[in-house]
Amino acid sequence: MFPSSCQDHGRWRCLVSNGIIANDAERLREELAFTDSMIPSRIAADPEIVENGLAKLVLSIIELIRRLLEKQALRRMDAGNLSEEEIERLGTALMKLEEKMNELKGTFGLSDADLNLKLGPVKMWE
Amino acid sequence: MPEDLEELSLLETLDHLLDRGVVIAGDAVISIGDVDLLYLGLNIVLANVDAIIRTGQK
């Protein structure tokens, strides 16, 4: 693909398969948190969501918002551009969201497994 | 190429597509299955989470 300065270019090609070098593919697959593990292929409407109703839908959305907030908050912590007040506000918001989620899960008798919280079928695009 | 390596390669490609890159508008679209359901003005969400939670409690 790119011009290579090495004369052994051909030899390298057969060692390098499809662009990634991976040690212990199986363990990587289990341990790394990939963004997508369940992007659905074309389905008109997810029957599971329709069956279990609005509660599941709403809770999944709240959980995604919480996760997105958490990620953004951590990114900004990394960047170090938050005031003490903002850190307090964001942290409190995250705690409240989590508290609310637990409350609502209890109310509707839904577990994490029910909400299919492992990434989908609800997806959020930034 | 072995199957698990191929799957890993695909996941890695999608990860780089979905979880990197510059955020331009700071907005979010929530999709469920195939349907783009909700469009969120993310700045609004971040600033008013407290208000949203309080509203939800009413």
Added chain:
Amino acid sequence: MKWVVIGAHLLRDDIDTPAEPIAAGDLFLSGLPIPDEQPLGDRDLLLRVARVRAALLDRATFIAVRYGFAINTHEEAAAKCSPHLARWRENLERHRLEVEMTLKVVAAERVEPPHRRDFTSGGDYLKALHAATKAVQVDPKFREDAERLLANGRWQHRDNQSLELAALVARESVEKVKYEAIALKERFPHVPFLLSGPWPLEVFGE
């Protein structure tokens, strides 16, 4: 008709079909035209965009725009990007001949995240959450070798069980880096890691 924006490019010529050039200041965004009713969360579309991204990278390095930014008019794109253009131009000129590569490595131990109930202060909770992601560590010998493989890289703590090193690599050195990663595999058979690339400017795009 709408467009999914893929990247920010220095030259109009850096963009080829099926992507279309969208003028933004004196830079160009690449947009993939899609029907208005096409949902973004579609697997086939994602794979298509991934393929177009790779093809665009073949032509020239660009700044990756996070997936999900879709526009209805060209003017909309230009307007939303205007605060970033000067910075992007500088970046694109500086790294014209480079691409990004990343090395993901699984941590030796998973770090337990803090529990909400242990905290009364939101600020303390968030700081503890942040500290937990930072606490993820890998074998220092491996880390040293990885930093030699991908020089001048940035370590990212994206979750509580792995680390990621992202670095810029000269285009003509990509194959060499991959070859050296195979040797890294042999030196550290018990450290699960994944080297991937080339990628457009992602971490280094900001």
